[in-house]
Amino acid sequence: MLYVDVIVPLPLSGVFTYKIPDLLADRVIVGSRVIVQFGKKKFYTAIIHRIYDSDEPKTGIKEIISVLDDYPIVLPEQLQFWEWISSYYMCTLGEIYKAALPSALKLESETLVFLDASFEAKEPFTANETKVFDVLSDSKPLRISEIEKLTGISNAIPYVKSLADKGAAYLNENIQNKYTAKTEASIRLAKNYSESELNEILNNLKRAKKQEQALILFLELKKEEGDHPEFFIQKKLFLGQTGISSSVVDALIERGVLVSFQNEIGRFDYGDSDLLSSKILNPFQEKAYNEIYDNFKEKQVVLLHGVTSSGKTEIYIQLIKDAIERGERVLYLLPEIALTTQITERLKSVFGNKLLVYHSRFNDNERAETWQSLLQKEECQVVLGARSAVFLPLRNLGLVIVDEEHEASYKQQDPAPRYNARNAAIVLAGIHQTKTLLGTATPAIETYYNALSGRYGLVTLSKRHSEIELPEIVPVNTKDLRKRKQMKSILSPPLVEEMRNALGRDEQVILFQNRRGFAPLIECKTCSWTPKCLHCDVSLTFHKGQRVMVCHYCGAVYSIPTECPECKTPTLEMQGYGTERIEELVQETIPEANVVRMDFDTTRSKRSFERIIADFEANKTNVLVGTQMVSKGLDFDNVSVVGILNADSMLNYPDFRAHERAFQLMMQVSGRAGRRHKRGLVLLQTAHPGHPIISYIRNNDYASFYETQINERQLFRYPPFYRLIEIVIRGREEHVVDGLAVEFAQVLRQSFQERVLGPVKPGISRVQSLYIRKIVLKIENQASPQKIRELIEFYQKQVMQNPNYKSVLLHYDVDPM
Structure with a gap:
């Protein structure tokens, strides 16, 4: 008997076994999708993980219900990659499946289905398809489970899928994203007419001159394209090229001379590639490019440590061109969606339709189309994406580029899998037996340690493009200015003066406030009361534009009180500065400034990034106020002044990575200044200008900064010398969460001893009404990850046998950031 092990999109460990019925035996393929019944009533789309024969019949095994694909949706290399992520990051294959596949490729009982009101049937439905079609509505979506109840069909998924394939229904896990292929109305001849038939039709049209003219023009276009019998043209394009009205073409369709149909087109059209349009490398870039290839002879991973504005992107483009010439694909990862806007334009101009872009801001149609394009189209050779792009089906992968490799946003936080895309990309390249290039101006401590110890290759690019000097970094002593009563807001007088000078020269300014x-705080001047979120242990942030207070952890929105609820006095005052307040302050202080803000609130839609960046590039705006988004690889020619408004908030954060993050962030923001024509100026506002990190930033001294950090890490047993595993315990009852945390830490100490830290109450100990406790394990690098995982899971099972802990949520964060 043939059996399959399948992965279901649920957070359950392991795979699940099903029988293959004889009718489907020749259709099942590893990596393809099948419908399975899970439990008594639920149906899911599962991925086949393994097919095998067993002589011993297994009892109580259900059969798979139907096969959805004739080819693998998930490639063997992807399944191997999923297994590594599951093992290393201590999560389930089901969680990875749920995160990896676009939701349009996952049908389940909770999937929403609705009717396409514009559908016209071209072929009859089967009896069950008709039953399903009759209960659907174009205004009220139904769950598949509801369709099964209304129609009496025990498993409606295959019929829903066939209706969706025919265009009669839309499917999705959320109503807004209707998964359908993008189509455009096109026209062609009703049949392959002979010359005599065409002459007869033209004779019949003698009285309808416009229709006759339209048909003649159509036939001329058909001849220009090689007179192919299957020739068709988009109706809109035909009307535009010929000046014929739509009603004339409709009349020819009514006569049966032409046929109108919906032709599937791609959502992404980046034009033709122009590989010759890439820039010629300067001598420093050429040297680095050759050194990368020299290192690739011996190392699987190479770090390109290039200062800001040294032209790393041009080296990447040259390497991508080389891979394309070898007939290989390239995965190019970026940490932030904002960054893809400028880089996409640059890569589009060189690679055209060889480029595919993929990230979480794409709707489900676009993500599913990208997935299918990579499986079916050979011409898609460059994939540019944020961290989720590591899950794409990448055949014939020849190179992986991880730009800005130091970025913490490569780490997925919630939900699982909590993977680091940089580390995962290195493993993915290993599975494909290819190379990885990591690029940055400020390497992560762990990466630089690996490069210096010989595990990775190291290539240094120390000259900026066109040999422009690195910006001058000037600390502004805010403590001294406040003491002398010269600084009344967050904008210091030296910064305001330099901003005015820059704007007077028609140059641009970037202000950074994270x-x-x-x-960030509203406080009562009388009794010091501050509003807090009802669901989280955190104060609320005032958003003036919406006139509300918002919790930045759970998203809850509250109205602003007119008086203090504690002492009943109207003495509520705003404390601190967010980007919205700075935007307003700059407008008041320098009225001639045209200010734009770039943060999470102004970039919620996919196009808003592009608009903000395009306006700033075109000098329509001249002051850009932003959070860390403005630090990540953006390239503006005309920026001469950068202001870092509060360096101390980054330096004083209670985290062993605080100084590393502060150094990276400030160096990256500083790198936005003076990128083309002349040296830029960075004003760094701090109450502690003598702080060692400020000194390293001023001197662009990464080597000394690294030495300080690596010595501290070794002394206190932190990465790269030890691995960290954070165990996060959450629940609605605080005493239950505390009980589990204490008990779990105690049993872990039986094996791990002093390597167990905690349990501790984190700085924000309640989020979304769930109390949080954390246990941290510090494990030597030499220890086997597999054995560590087995031990932890053994102790977890032991502790979770207590029925009191049934409602508590527990997850692992390996290599937390």
């Missing part, structure tokens, strides 16, 4: 909203 806090969105208007004010």
Whole structure:
């Protein structure tokens, strides 16, 4: 008997076994999708993980219900990659499946289905398809489970899928994203007419001159394209080229001379590639490019450590061109969706339709189309994406590029899998037996350690493009200015003066403040009361634009009180500065400034990034106020002044990575200044200008900064010398969460001893009404990840046998950031 092990999109460990009925035995393929019944009533789309024969019949095994694909949707290399992520990051294959596949490729009982009101049937439905079609509505979506109840069909998924394939229904897990192929109305001849038939039709049209003219023009276009019998043209394009009206073409369709049909077109059209349009590398870039290839002879991973504005992107483009010439694909990862806007334009101009872009801001149609394009189209050779792009089906992968490799946003936080895309990309390249290039101006401590210890290759690019000097970094002592009563807001007089000078020269300014909203705190001047979120242990941020207070952890929105609820006095005051308040302040202080803000609130839609960046590039705006988004690889020619408004907030964060993050962030923001024509100026506002990190930033001294950090890490047993595993315990009852945390830590100490830290109450100990406790394990690098995982899971099972802990949620964060 043939059996399959399948992965279901649920957070359950392991795979699940099903029988293959004889009728489907020749259709099942590893990596394809099948419908399975899970439990008594639920049906899911599962991925085949393994097919095998067994002589011993297994009892109580259900059969798979239907096969959805004739080819693998998930490639063997992807399944191997999923297994590594599951093992290393301590999560389930089901969680990875749910995160990896676009939701349009996952049908389940909770999937929403609705009717396409514009559908016209071209072929009859089967009896069950008709039953399903009759209960659907174009205004009220139904769950598949509801369709099964209304129609009496025990498993409606295959019939829903066939209706969706025919265009009669839309499917999705959320109503807004209707998964359908994008189509455009096109026209062609009703049949392959002979010359005599065409002459007869033209004779019959003698009285309808416009129709006759339209048909003649159509036939001329058909001849120009090689007179192919299957020739068709988009109706809109035909009307535009010929000046014929739509009603004339409709009349020819009514006569049966032409046929109108919906032709599937791609959502992404980046034009033709122009590989010759890439820039010629300067001598420094050429040297680095050759050194990368020299290192690739011996190392699987190479770090390109290039200062800001040294032209790393041009080296990447040259390497991508080489891979394309070898007939290989390239995966190019970026940490932030904002960054893809400028890089996409640059890559589009060189690679055209060889480029595919993929990230989480794409709707489900676009993500599913990208997935299918990579499986079916050979011409898609460059994939540009944020961290989720590592899950795409990448055949014939020849190179992986991880740009800005130091970025914390490569780490997925919630939900699982909590993977680091940089590390995962290195493993993915290993599975495909290819190379990885990591690029940055400020390497992560772990990466630089690996490069210096010989595990990775190291290539250094120390000269900026066109040999422009690195920006001058000037600390502004805010403590001294406040003492002398010269600084009344967050904008210091030296910064305001330099901004005015820059704007007077028609240059641009970037201001960096890593806090969105208007004010991070509202406080009563009389009794010091501050509003807090009802669901989280965190104060609320005032957003002036919406006139509300918002919790930045759970998203809850509250109205602003007119008086203090504690002492009943109207003495509420805004404390601190968010980007919204700075935007307003700059407008008041320098009225001639044209200010734009770039943070999470102004970039919620996919196009808003592009609009903000395009306006700033075109000098329509001249002051850009932003959060860390403005630090990540953006390239503006005309920026001469950068202001870092509060360096101390980054330096004083209670985290062993605080100084590393502060150094990276400030160096990256500073790198936005003076990128083309002349040296830029960075004003760094701090109450502690003598702080060692400020000194390293001023001197662009990464080597000294690294030495300090690596010595501390070794002394206190932190990465790269030890691995960290964070165990996060959450629940609605605080005493139950505490009980589990204490008990779990105690049993873990039986094996791990002093390597167990905690349990501790984190700084924000309640989010979304769930109390949080954390246990941290510090494990030597030499220890086997598999054995560590087995031990932890053994102790977890032991502790979770207590029925009191049934409602508590527990997850692991391996290599937390």
